[in-house]
Amino acid sequence: TTENQRGVARMRRSEAQELERLAGMCAYERPFWDAGRLVAGVDEAGRGPLAGPCVAAAVIMPPDCLIPGVDDSKKLTEKKREELYGKIVKTALSYAVCIVDSRLIDEINILNAAKRAFASALGQLSVRPDYVFCDRIGGIDVPYPYEELVDGDAKVYSIAAASIIAKVTRDRLMKSYECVYPGYGFAQHKGYATRAHAECIRAYGPCAIHRRTFLTK
DSSP states (O other): OHHHHHHHHHHHHHHHHHHHHHHHHTTTTHHHHHTTOOEEEEEEEOSSOSBSOEEEEEEEOOTTOOOTTOOOGGGSOHHHHHHHHHHHHHHOSEEEEEEEOHHHHHHHOHHHHHHHHHHHHHHTOSSOOSEEEEEOOSOOOOSSOEEEETTGGGTOHHHHHHHHHHHHHHHHHHHHHHHHSTTSOHHHHTTOOOHHHHHHHHHHOOOTTBOHHHHTO
16 A cells, blocks of 8 residues: 555665664774774763762674664663663674772772773673774773774764663663662662652662762762
8 A cells, every 4th residue: 555655665764864874873983894803892881870880891893784773872762772782792793891889989989990891891802802992081001002982872883882781781780789779769760869869868878889989979
């Protein structure tokens, strides 16, 4: 029918637009891929919360095997992130995660903890990248040439994939903490400074995964 034909045409236009968007996100990787070189993307989740770990992920995606929907994790719904997480880990040539707990964050501060997590995630990759793109962090100690980009998770395909792995991993951890520390609502706010979270801290005091240095600010 005509309506079905229109629906198919709309779907094809949408698919073409998504492929065009993904191609734009691969502009940074493209020169390396064309030269037969591997690129890793690195990003983190959890620098801002009052509780829980900071999680960094590093990922090497195969050239020209683009997954529709991959984008900055902050732009995606939780359901979409979970769906893409499964596809990314199955498709990736290699991926690794580093989890830095609240105690180390308090000890060395969140920026240094995030830098350490970036470097550790890269160091755990089973495949050595030729080049690394990461979200802006202010310098990391790694044996690879790398480039930092402001809002890199919205600009670079590999960083966007890493941001999804990091975010999903951290969210799953925070949901598990709901069982260990009931009453704080970690499954809902994931440790961020919501009004409900602040009220729980006032009512029960901080628990073992709260960042003491954050609570004194």
